[in-house]
Amino acid sequence: MFRVTVRDHIMIAHSFQGEVFGPAQRLHGATYVVDATFAGEELDGDGIVVDIGRATEELHAVLADLNYRNLDDEPELAGRNTSTEVLARLVADRLAERARAGRLGPGGTRLHGIEVTLRESHVAWASYERRL
Amino acid sequence: MFRVTVRDHIMIAHSFQGEVFGPAQRLHGATYVVDATFAGEELDGDGIVVDIGRATEELHAVLADLNYRNLDDEPELAGRNTSTEVLARLVADRLAERARAGRLGPGGTRLHGIEVTLRESHVAWASYERRL
Amino acid sequence: MFRVTVRDHIMIAHSFQGEVFGPAQRLHGATYVVDATFAGEELDGDGIVVDIGRATEELHAVLADLNYRNLDDEPELAGRNTSTEVLARLVADRLAERARAGRLGPGGTRLHGIEVTLRESHVAWASYERRL
Amino acid sequence: MFRVTVRDHIMIAHSFQGEVFGPAQRLHGATYVVDATFAGEELDGDGIVVDIGRATEELHAVLADLNYRNLDDEPELAGRNTSTEVLARLVADRLAERARAGRLGPGGTRLHGIEVTLRESHVAWASYERRL
Amino acid sequence: MFRVTVRDHIMIAHSFQGEVFGPAQRLHGATYVVDATFAGEELDGDGIVVDIGRATEELHAVLADLNYRNLDDEPELAGRNTSTEVLARLVADRLAERARAGRLGPGGTRLHGIEVTLRESHVAWASYERRL
Amino acid sequence: MFRVTVRDHIMIAHSFQGEVFGPAQRLHGATYVVDATFAGEELDGDGIVVDIGRATEELHAVLADLNYRNLDDEPELAGRNTSTEVLARLVADRLAERARAGRLGPGGTRLHGIEVTLRESHVAWASYERRL
Numbered sequence: 069m070f071r072v073t074v075r076d077h078i079m080i081a082h083s084f085q086g087e088v089f090g091p092a093q094r095l096h097g098a099t100y101v102v103d104a105t106f107a108g109e110e111l112d113g114d115g116i117v118v119d120i121g122r123a124t125e126e127l128h129a130v131l132a133d134l135n136y137r138n139l140d141d142e143p144e145l146a147g148r149n150t151s152t153e154v155l156a157r158l159v160a161d162r163l164a165e166r167a168r169a170g171r172l173g174p175g176g177t178r179l180h181g182i183e184v185t186l187r188e189s190h191v192a193w194a195s196y197e198r199r200l
Numbered sequence: 201m202f203r204v205t206v207r208d209h210i211m212i213a214h215s216f217q218g219e220v221f222g223p224a225q226r227l228h229g230a231t232y233v234v235d236a237t238f239a240g241e242e243l244d245g246d247g248i249v250v251d252i253g254r255a256t257e258e259l260h261a262v263l264a265d266l267n268y269r270n271l272d273d274e275p276e277l278a279g280r281n282t283s284t285e286v287l288a289r290l291v292a293d294r295l296a297e298r299a300r301a302g303r304l305g306p307g308g309t310r311l312h313g314i315e316v317t318l319r320e321s322h323v324a325w326a327s328y329e330r331r332l
Numbered sequence: 333m334f335r336v337t338v339r340d341h342i343m344i345a346h347s348f349q350g351e352v353f354g355p356a357q358r359l360h361g362a363t364y365v366v367d368a369t370f371a372g373e374e375l376d377g378d379g380i381v382v383d384i385g386r387a388t389e390e391l392h393a394v395l396a397d398l399n400y401r402n403l404d405d406e407p408e409l410a411g412r413n414t415s416t417e418v419l420a421r422l423v424a425d426r427l428a429e430r431a432r433a434g435r436l437g438p439g440g441t442r443l444h445g446i447e448v449t450l451r452e453s454h455v456a457w458a459s460y461e462r463r464l
Numbered sequence: 465m466f467r468v469t470v471r472d473h474i475m476i477a478h479s480f481q482g483e484v485f486g487p488a489q490r491l492h493g494a495t496y497v498v499d500a501t502f503a504g505e506e507l508d509g510d511g512i513v514v515d516i517g518r519a520t521e522e523l524h525a526v527l528a529d530l531n532y533r534n535l536d537d538e539p540e541l542a543g544r545n546t547s548t549e550v551l552a553r554l555v556a557d558r559l560a561e562r563a564r565a566g567r568l569g570p571g572g573t574r575l576h577g578i579e580v581t582l583r584e585s586h587v588a589w590a591s592y593e594r595r596l
Numbered sequence: 597m598f599r600v601t602v603r604d605h606i607m608i609a610h611s612f613q614g615e616v617f618g619p620a621q622r623l624h625g626a627t628y629v630v631d632a633t634f635a636g637e638e639l640d641g642d643g644i645v646v647d648i649g650r651a652t653e654e655l656h657a658v659l660a661d662l663n664y665r666n667l668d669d670e671p672e673l674a675g676r677n678t679s680t681e682v683l684a685r686l687v688a689d690r691l692a693e694r695a696r697a698g699r700l701g702p703g704g705t706r707l708h709g710i711e712v713t714l715r716e717s718h719v720a721w722a723s724y725e726r727r728l
Numbered sequence: 729m730f731r732v733t734v735r736d737h738i739m740i741a742h743s744f745q746g747e748v749f750g751p752a753q754r755l756h757g758a759t760y761v762v763d764a765t766f767a768g769e770e771l772d773g774d775g776i777v778v779d780i781g782r783a784t785e786e787l788h789a790v791l792a793d794l795n796y797r798n799l800d801d802e803p804e805l806a807g808r809n810t811s812t813e814v815l816a817r818l819v820a821d822r823l824a825e826r827a828r829a830g831r832l833g834p835g836g837t838r839l840h841g842i843e844v845t846l847r848e849s850h851v852a853w854a855s856y857e858r859r860l
Contacts, residue, residue, distance in 0.1 A: 070552070071590065072588075213755050456600075460597070493624060
């Protein structure tokens with residue numbers, strides 16, 4: 069299996085509902101350093117799984133919809149806990165849509181899976197891995 | 201699959217038995233930067249796999265029993281090579297016990313697996329992955 | 333010159349005023365990975381510049397007043413841009429007060445300077461260095 | 465499953481053929497920080513999957529054949545795109561040959577798999593994972 | 597003193613002349629992860645030393661003239677050893693010109709100094725620090 | 729000012745004397761990731777401050793005398809607290825001797841200073857900077 073990963077980041081505000089979150093129930097924020105991994109069994113004629121340039125652009129486009137925002141105010145996310153896990157799945161699902169739509173190039177439609185990792189600090193991160 | 205990882209570290213002394221270890225047969229030591237990864241298929245009602253705060257506390261508790269010690273003198277470990285692999289399994293197994301005992305919260309009992317990675321330097325690390 | 337550094341982090345929300353900030357004028361947030369460096373010319377009788385354990389505790393205490401907060405709502409900070417530079421100075425000044433008050437131990441009063449670095453992402457950070 | 469990883473690096477020149485590569489069609493270069501991961505189900509009598517010292521030596525030997533070279537001029541690689549994915553597979557395959565030949569010690573023949581990751585920058589990397 | 601740092605990277609080919617360079621006399625290449633640090637004594641009215649967005653753009657512009665190139669073929673660099681030190685100075689000097697020309701905004705003309713660090717691998721880097 | 733840094737590591741055991749060290753009074757150990765920085769005002773005829781290859785060899789030689797040892801048993805260090813600061817100074821002083829003895833090449837004798845940083849974990853490190 070081949071895997072290609074590109075990295076970008078977002079800076080957002082949000083709050084959590086639920087006693088388990090303790091002080092994170094208050095409005096606070098995070099920088100998420102986001103790694104998107106694209107997995108495929110075969111290389112294409114150019115010798116790649118997916119073009120790193122395109123992968124970088126698509127990840128950046130997906131993150132642009134979240135960046136520099138208070139997620140509590142985003143209609144799509146309002147009322148949900150935007151935990152690191154939830155955001156990892158959201159980014160992975162949106163990248164999957166773009167891959168299927170051909171935005172990652174023809175190789176993108178042959179990908180087997182996507183994994184997205186959000187690093188919220190130097191001591192904690194979460195990821196979501198899905199098939200394509 | 202969702203995965204959540206938290207990081208901590210220990211500083212221990214030990215020695216190895218066996219020619220393969222060369223100079224590491226002498227009493228020496230290591231800082232192990234320890235990453236514990238908890239994997240689950242589902243998010244709970246709060247939108248998380250496992251509470252990062254609790255995961256951090258439980259990892260810290262497991263490591264406290266090893267930290268600032270000469271592992272050669274620990275009755276439980278005496279006579280065994282406490283290689284990076286062996287210690288990774290030890291930490292993973294102890295975290296698994298705590299997960300099953302509910303110490304990671306109710307979500308902890310629904311976890312599918314645990315992986316523990318010990319980084320012994322900037323150029324070498326080892327991990328152990330197991331089911332729950 | 334000796335220097336000792338300890339690392340911790342905070343997760344905060346804030347917004348900026350001023351066109352230069354572009355989309356960061358919106359309410360957003362950041363994880364700041366914070367490095368506090370203590371510099372001194374001499375080692376004490378124990379062979380250290382400052383106790384790493386105490387330095388870690390004092391940095392954590394200073395950061396606790398900022399952590400998991402919307403800085404726009406903090407009376408002390410309201411109306412100011414809490415840029416990475418401003419926050420680096422704030423943390424450095426508060427650590428300096430604690431050093432002078434003896435909270436870092438007797439060695440703390442012999443320190444020559446403090447530098448605080450806030451890493452806001454994998455591609456941007458800022459620091460403030462001051463004398464003691 | 466146990467996994468042991470060692471890290472080394474190479475510094476090479478190359479160029480790519482294909483419009484998808486844009487400016488990387490020009491002769492340029494890369495530092496690849498290379499992580500080689502060896503996976504096995506069982507520990508040997510010494511308590512290890514593979515000797516980290518030997519793994520480091522074998523990775524270094526495999527990389528020495530590529531290091532400080534223009535890959536476009538290497539007979540074995542001429543006419544192929546030496547993408548990060550292609551090089552990851554090349555290194556993994558050569559390590560697999562060495563493992564089967566006993567160069568990693570007796571434990572090397574019991575390995576289940578090898579994964580090689582090449583980090584081409586702080587924001588992009590690729591890997592190849594194979595069975596043994 | 598305040599310092600703001602932004603990070604980018606380039607991927608280049610080159611060769612060195614001089615026996616001291618050993619195998620690096622051959623045509624090879626490097627990824628340089630480039631950190632540009634801007635130092636100033638005062639914050640401006642917005643509370644910053646230099647706008648991180650502009651600093652990122654100017655660093656990117658300076659690096660674009662070097663990126664994806666064989667430096668041996670660049671007229672400006674031909675016949676010189678483009679060592680890590682030489683490239684660090686080149687990038688610092690070009691950033692200094694841009695700062696003086698107001699490309700970093702009005703705050704850029706009040707900067708005291710610039711330091712540029714090029715990381716050529718996980719185990720070696722070089723920097724050049726200059727006044728403005 | 730130019731600066732060149734190379735990285736290596738050691739794995740040692742030791743214990744500390746003094747209540748300030750708490751549990752670190754017990755025999756324990758550390759991996760120190762060691763960065764040695766060589767500073768000079770001028771580049772030599774080859775365009776470098778110091779040969780990275782030689783710097784790497786000399787750092788490795790200095791560390792070899794400490795590596796895989798219990799520092800409490802080293803005659804030279806017995807009875808002293810081998811704190812991170814003390815070890816940073818020890819390594820810097822030994823590198824300075826080698827630089828003056830010409831072991832870093834002719835450029836080594838023109839160096840202005842040396843700084844050595846020992847990283848004992850992902851959250852703590854110490855350094856010693858001296859003139860040459």
